[in-house]
Amino acid sequence: MPEDDRKKLLELAKEVAVEAGREVLSIYDTGEFNAYQKDDDSPVTSADYLANDIINKRLQAATPDIPILSEENKHASLAERETWPRYWLIDPIDGTQEFIARSGDFAINIALIENNAPTIGVIFWPPGQSLYYASKGEGAFKEAPGEHRRIQVRKLDDPHNSVVMIAISRRQSRDKIMSRMTAKRVYQTLPLGSCSLKSCFIAEGKADVFMRIGITGEWDTGASQCIVEEAGGRILAANFEPLTYNQRKTLENPDFVVMGDQRVPWQEIVQYEKE
Template structure:
């Protein structure tokens, strides 16, 4: 199976899940609870998860699925996987609950610990970002489809960065990570994947994420950002890896549009 042969079906699956989420969101009648890791989950998360997992299983019955809502699979089993689907049925559950609309459906295909396919679908705007390793990154909306690329910052003006931040995040907690932030501009949006896609399409130059995230939050975004010319790295500037640890929690990370900038100098050590 070549990824390019099934990408449209994967986009359709993400869109179907997104329509279900949008319907629940617009009705405003959903159940919520706090999981054991102290993160929220709603009936929309679970409904989308059921749609995605059932449709992926039908599409590729030989490829296992690792979802945020089914993460109790031990490493001893996971490390046998050559390929697997990595799913966050609703990235930005907090934004969903808060009513901001900044949430997305995330589906990635990981091969040998690296994402090779990524789809991020935003239900409220009907915007889809997707990428296949070696074939570029794209944005599809109601107006059509375009190939996307990260912004190439002037090397002499790398202190004039556009930094993506969450609505609920203290901007100073991000700005203090940069050695010279006086000219930085903040771009506000919810959802980790959507902020990463802002970098991929050149509307932001970087996004720093501090605090807990799971591998399902970054898998699709990573290949989209990389195919657009950027990178997702930990704060030691090493690429994120997948399915190599007992824990599925990511380290703190940074999404950059232009990896050649001196990030080791721009960031506070």
């Protein structure tokens, strides 16, 4: 895609994420929303549906030639999806459980996938008034009140011995994650909610690694992957194989790991065995 076209799509995604995020934050502040259980027992709220409606309408109006794959839409078959050279990949609210629990750890995720790889990533954190974004080959950035800067993963003073900061889920067992980290290192932990916010914190150097054990969808990693990798990190399946997009019948991700400083021997630190 020509660079100018991608810049226009990045600006569009940023505008749409902020617009949806502000509406979601208004609902969050009032506490006036309905919560439901989906068929897979995951939670969803009326705020998710509103955000999804806003994002879909804005993107469809501006880019009618680009299909949309959203967590909250009916999903096209692989046979149809395989014909898409590019598409929008959306998670209207990443961290719905945190939205319901009122931790503030939820975000709006919009990615553009081209030839099965993320090339634009936008994540808006409404309570933090923070917008993280990246475009392939152009670096990763953060905008917040009084702040607009390029972000990079933290460089450890000693990649082989420095203390490693692990982003830990508020809802997962700390022991479950720590048992998969080699005892040869010293760790600190940072509790956070949504997958995408943990990834953003790694991208801006507030944490070094995050392992996700459990069910997620491709929309949970698309925007994050672009931002983290443009900030100098990586997201891989927990067995250190690449994540895939739009190449399988299922849209579920494998367990995955988000890593900062690439000088660190992460395969020696993360001791993963599939349950």
